[in-house]
Amino acid sequence: MDRLSEVAAERGLRVCVVESLTSGRLASTIGAGDDAGEWFAGGIVAYLTDVKESLLGLTPGTDPCSAECAEHLAESARRLFDADLCVSTTGVGGPDAEGGHEPGTVYVGWATSDGVGHRLLALSGDPQEILDGAVDTATRLLAFHAEGIRPAGPRRAGSAAASVV
Numbered sequence: 623m624d625r626l627s628e629v630a631a632e633r634g635l636r637v638c639v640v641e642s643l644t645s646g647r648l649a650s651t652i653g654a655g656d657d658a659g660e661w662f663a664g665g666i667v668a669y670l671t672d673v674k675e676s677l678l679g680l681t682p683g684t685d686p687c688s689a690e691c692a693e694h695l696a697e698s699a700r701r702l703f704d705a706d707l708c709v710s711t712t713g714v715g716g717p718d719a720e721g722g723h724e725p726g727t728v729y730v731g732w733a734t735s736d737g738v739g740h741r742l743l744a745l746s747g748d749p750q751e752i753l754d755g756a757v758d759t760a761t762r763l764l765a766f767h768a769e770g771i772r773p774a775g776p777r778r779a780g781s782a783a784a785s786v787v
């Protein structure tokens with residue numbers, strides 16, 4: 623978390639999250655970062671599939687526990703927040719299987735202006751441990767991808783980078 627805070631602040635990045643599986647825990651974790659008020663744009667919790675469809679444009683019929691869903695959520699939220707980087711979480715926390723997916727099947731999606739991607743996780747443990755693992759992985763992915771983003775530049779009015787001449 624410290625590295626994400628440092629890189630985002632140094633580079634004038636704007637970061638956001640979109641969550642299903644983690645129900646706001648990721649946003650709470652990211653929002654607790656140093657100087658988050660300067661770089662964390664916020665998050666969306668879209669737990670129900672119809673909310674993912676209406677708010678974030680997920681194509682009806684898309685499996686909510688899939689790479690396609692995770693990537694779409696991340697890219698849609700990144701655009702809504704005008705962010706440089708977004709990470710999403712979706713999957714099955716357990717204790718039971720859901721939609722043909724075993725508990726611990728988690729997709730963490732990411733999106734930057736350069737592209738989208740995902741990680742498939744097969745986590746074990748009780749629902750609390752699965753959520754902890756998903757938040758930890760999502761936080762590490764944010765830090766990793768933040769490292770690869772160039773400073774924001776003057777495209778965004780009001781950002782620290784925009785005022786540099």
